[in-house]
Amino acid sequence: MASRHPADSPVPGQRRRAVGEETPEDPGREPPFLDLERLEERARGALPEDVYDYYAGGAETETTLAEAPGAWRSWRLRPRVLRGITAVPLATELLGSAVATPIGVAPWAYQGMAHPEGELATARGAAAAGALMTVSTSATQTLEEVAAEMPGSPAWFQLYRLHSGAHTDDLARRAGDAGYRALVLTVDLPLLGRRRRDLAHDFALPADLRMANHPPAGDRPGLSDLATATWTFDDIARFGDLSGLPVVVKGVLRGDDAVRCVQAGASAVWVSTHGGRQVDPAVASAHALPEVVDAVGDEVEVYADGGIRSGSDVLTALALGARAVFVGRPTIWGLATGGSAGVTGVLVGLGEELAHTMALCGVDDVRSVPRDTVVPAR
Numbered sequence: 001m002a003s004r005h006p007a008d009s010p011v012p013g014q015r016r017r018a019v020g021e022e023t024p025e026d027p028g029r030e031p032p033f034l035d036l037e038r039l040e041e042r043a044r045g046a047l048p049e050d051v052y053d054y055y056a057g058g059a060e061t062e063t064t065l066a067e068a069p070g071a072w073r074s075w076r077l078r079p080r081v082l083r084g085i086t087a088v089p090l091a092t093e094l095l096g097s098a099v100a101t102p103i104g105v106a107p108w109a110y111q112g113m114a115h116p117e118g119e120l121a122t123a124r125g126a127a128a129a130g131a132l133m134t135v136s137t138s139a140t141q142t143l144e145e146v147a148a149e150m151p152g153s154p155a156w157f158q159l160y161r162l163h164s165g166a167h168t169d170d171l172a173r174r175a176g177d178a179g180y181r182a183l184v185l186t187v188d189l190p191l192l193g194r195r196r197r198d199l200a201h202d203f204a205l206p207a208d209l210r211m212a213n214h215p216p217a218g219d220r221p222g223l224s225d226l227a228t229a230t231w232t233f234d235d236i237a238r239f240g241d242l243s244g245l246p247v248v249v250k251g252v253l254r255g256d257d258a259v260r261c262v263q264a265g266a267s268a269v270w271v272s273t274h275g276g277r278q279v280d281p282a283v284a285s286a287h288a289l290p291e292v293v294d295a296v297g298d299e300v301e302v303y304a305d306g307g308i309r310s311g312s313d314v315l316t317a318l319a320l321g322a323r324a325v326f327v328g329r330p331t332i333w334g335l336a337t338g339g340s341a342g343v344t345g346v347l348v349g350l351g352e353e354l355a356h357t358m359a360l361c362g363v364d365d366v367r368s369v370p371r372d373t374v375v376p377a378r
């Protein structure tokens, strides 16, 4: 097969051009593959320093943040040969909703800082990729506005416990009314992680943006005010009843907690370190996932996020028992550099890598990737 890679066939005597390297006659030429590091650099150049640091940063020494991608790569793929696989469909169902890809958008706050259209652009970008979007409580547009931007495309609403219990209950009801398909309770934020970059910048949401889902009187809390009142396992059933939606518990890193979540009524468990923004150093999602799957994977769907940066990272997560994965920062960089098309590009690009790696590994169903497709690296 002919390669699309220009550097594979240099003109004799000419220096090989590094992939992605720009030349005067060829400014800004995109590399013919998803280059997330380059995308992040471009986003960094386009964003104010404190905004970039808010998006990119983690808690404390940023050990969880730094270790996340490498933890997926501490597993190795074991390809199957001679399986006659030529095409790999990525379509699957998440809590009964059909999606075109097992790669969804993780909830992330304050999207209006990355792009003037904020969450609306992400919603269109995810819908164009057929990907599930999880909308954050801390969105800069209301949950109804975001839902209206992606009619027919399944979305979930992520809930934080706000200071006002009544307002929190109201958000859960509104999510049900607005057509979201699940409520994601984020339970790893009983108080905000100590994010040194944000503390150094004294970071705050820019004055022209608002936390649209927060009560009007208190919709501009400082970051430390975002600390939530304590939630307990009983809230899983309670918020399921209030919203009329299946509940996904996000931020679980232990098998015993996962069991208690399921006993309390959770329909799914989402393994996450909150992108390294809360406990530091925490066990990596890639290392916690097998324990959680062993504990509850036969009963409920299990998802994972944190440091997923390639199709092979996705395949590793699926082999370890995840039904789907979610990405945060890659979609931030996509939104900041290319709006809705940038988000679509990241999701489609990761999906293409996943399909390619699956075909190479002789695996053709994202819903049942055999566990022995991966083995710990030695």
Ligand SMILES: Cc1cc2nc3c(=O)[nH]c(=O)nc-3n(C[C@H](O)[C@H](O)[C@H](O)COP(=O)(O)O)c2cc1C
Residues within 6 Å of the ligand: 054, 055, 056, 068, 106, 107, 108, 109, 136, 137, 138, 158, 186, 250, 272, 273, 274, 275, 276, 277, 305, 306, 307, 308, 326, 327, 328, 329, 330
């Ligand atoms: C800037 C930023 C804001 C986030 N905001 C939220 C949020 O509002 N609610 C939530 O549940 N998780 C939030 N997260 C965590 C993400 O949902 C997700 O767990 C994490 O970003 C996945 O890691 P990744 O960025 O390496 O893909 C946020 C993450 C980032 C980077």
